[in-house]
Amino acid sequence: MSYDNQNIFAKILREELPCEKVYETKHSIAFKDINPQAKIHVLIIPKGPYTSWDDFSMEASVEEQADFVAAIGKTAPRLGVNKTGYRLLTNHGRDSHQEVPHLHVHILAGQALGPMLEGGDLPPNTNYLR
Numbered sequence: 001m002s003y004d005n006q007n008i009f010a011k012i013l014r015e016e017l018p019c020e021k022v023y024e025t026k027h028s029i030a031f032k033d034i035n036p037q038a039k040i041h042v043l044i045i046p047k048g049p050y051t052s053w054d055d056f057s058m059e060a061s062v063e064e065q066a067d068f069v070a071a072i073g074k075t076a077p078r079l080g081v082n083k084t085g086y087r088l089l090t091n092h093g094r095d096s097h098q099e100v101p102h103l104h105v106h107i108l109a110g111q112a113l114g115p116m117l118e119g120g121d122l123p124p125n126t127n128y129l130r
Ligand code: DGP
Pocket: 008, 017, 019, 020, 031, 032, 033, 034, 035, 090, 091, 097, 098, 099, 100, 101
């Protein structure tokens, strides 16, 4: 998937659209999700043009990757959820219903979050490492 620099998060990074920022580092930014799915719902994105975690892993510098992972880890305590718990989630592509084609990790927290997947039954004997 090539990077679309007109996606919403690219516009947020260029400050063409506003966001409620909660944390920022040299290579990453965290802001509140516009359509929260839990009492606390924050997105963390790298500032570079990466569509997915696999794209980021292959194309981003080690410095960007370290910054992003640390930014995710440091956002949770800033939100005050590291004691009560939180869920990290990232979607990529069709099957996960990724809406915005710029890598983002969701932090969901502030309430009991329920089961990890709804309606996500796998067929028996699925061997997805073949
Ligand atoms: P995903 O389905 O994983 O691609 O999630 C995309 C998320 O982005 C979704 O939870 C809603 C959020 N979102 C979409 N547009 C905007 C926006 O303009 N501002 C903010 N803050 N969040 C947005």
